[in-house]
Amino acid sequence: MILGIESSCDESALSLFDPAQGFLGEWVRSQIKSHADYGGVVPDLAVSEHLANFTPLLDLVRRKYEMPGRVSRIAVTCGPGLIGCLGIGLSVAKTLGLLWGIPVQGVNHLRGHAFSPFMGLDLTDDRRWEDLLPHLGLLVSGGNTLLFRMDNEREIEVLAKTVDDAVGEALDKGGKLLGIAYPGGAELERKARGGDDRAFPFPRAFPARNEMKFSFSGLKTSLLYTLQKMEEEEIENRYADLCASYQSAAIDHLVNKSRQVLRTEQFKSFGLSGGVANNKVLRSKLEELSNDEGVDFLAAEMRHTGDNASMIAYAAEVDQNNLWSNQNDQLSFKPSLRLDECGRVSN
Numbered sequence: 001m002i003l004g005i006e007s008s009c010d011e012s013a014l015s016l017f018d019p020a021q022g023f024l025g026e027w028v029r030s031q032i033k034s035h036a037d038y039g040g041v042v043p044d045l046a047v048s049e050h051l052a053n054f055t056p057l058l059d060l061v062r063r064k065y066e067m068p069g070r071v072s073r074i075a076v077t078c079g080p081g082l083i084g085c086l087g088i089g090l091s092v093a094k095t096l097g098l099l100w101g102i103p104v105q106g107v108n109h110l111r112g113h114a115f116s117p118f119m120g121l122d123l124t125d126d127r128r129w130e131d132l133l134p135h136l137g138l139l140v141s142g143g144n145t146l147l148f149r150m151d152n153e154r155e156i157e158v159l160a161k162t163v164d165d166a167v168g169e170a171l172d173k174g175g176k177l178l179g180i181a182y183p184g185g186a187e188l189e190r191k192a193r194g195g196d197d198r199a200f201p202f203p204r205a206f207p208a209r210n211e212m213k214f215s216f217s218g219l220k221t222s223l224l225y226t227l228q229k230m231e232e233e234e235i236e237n238r239y240a241d242l243c244a245s246y247q248s249a250a251i252d253h254l255v256n257k258s259r260q261v262l263r264t265e266q267f268k269s270f271g272l273s274g275g276v277a278n279n280k281v282l283r284s285k286l287e288e289l290s291n292d293e294g295v296d297f298l299a300a301e302m303r304h305t306g307d308n309a310s311m312i313a314y315a316a317e318v319d320q321n322n323l324w325s326n327q328n329d330q331l332s333f334k335p336s337l338r339l340d341e342c343g344r345v346s347n
């Protein structure tokens, strides 16, 4: 059994994963409310929240499962993320590993997201991997916007990424311009319901097939200029149209680029992961795209779209060649770790 630990940003999370039985339990303490007043994640505050959260979280796990009991290893996020936050998770993991005499392995948080659409698969059935690889993945969050290929050996190659804002950041910033409190993305989606998503012609960047990159900064600027030209009453009257048009421009950009890549080679499945994957409009548009292109659509479950420890424990099982070792107590944090940057030695 694997104990997963996640602390890279503003979620303190633990998970117990048994490869033969599946997920036995997951425990999360979100810090969103603590950071909301500041309009974004405050690193020092996040560190002190993690510090306060992990002992009670471990206590909750201990009340349900004997610890260490059948736990045979610990998987902990070692990057990317906020330095102090990563440090708290690593300290918890290394201390428990020493006390319990079991290995600690570092997991690339982005690879956790990348594998999260597969978490519902039966690991004992190897056929399923063959049926779904090569796989095209879209990872969308507040810090990342990436398209990647996962080959038959489950190795990952980045095909396209954003040159400026991540899509989650763009949705939050657009929300802020529209008077929505941080984090604005989810509320923007609610306000967009019933609005005309073609009412305002916001730009979609890099439409050409050979431009394998994303950009969202022009979209945000376009919304700013549009709002500056409108009277307050007009903004009020057309509020749902503004929200729907803005959200639609961001989603269209993701869908268009995904379609272009899906047509370049024979993928067997298309996956969606990361915090923005909980946007229902995006999920349904990508499912439609997958059906049109004849590939299986795999979206991370809603509870596994944001940062969570289950995806870290899961990656420690299905991505074993790419873990970071704690041999000789050498495991440390890697704040700017990239999706295609892997550890090679596991213990």
Ligand SMILES: [Fe+2]
Binding pocket: 109, 113, 141, 306, 307
């Ligand atoms: Fe994340």
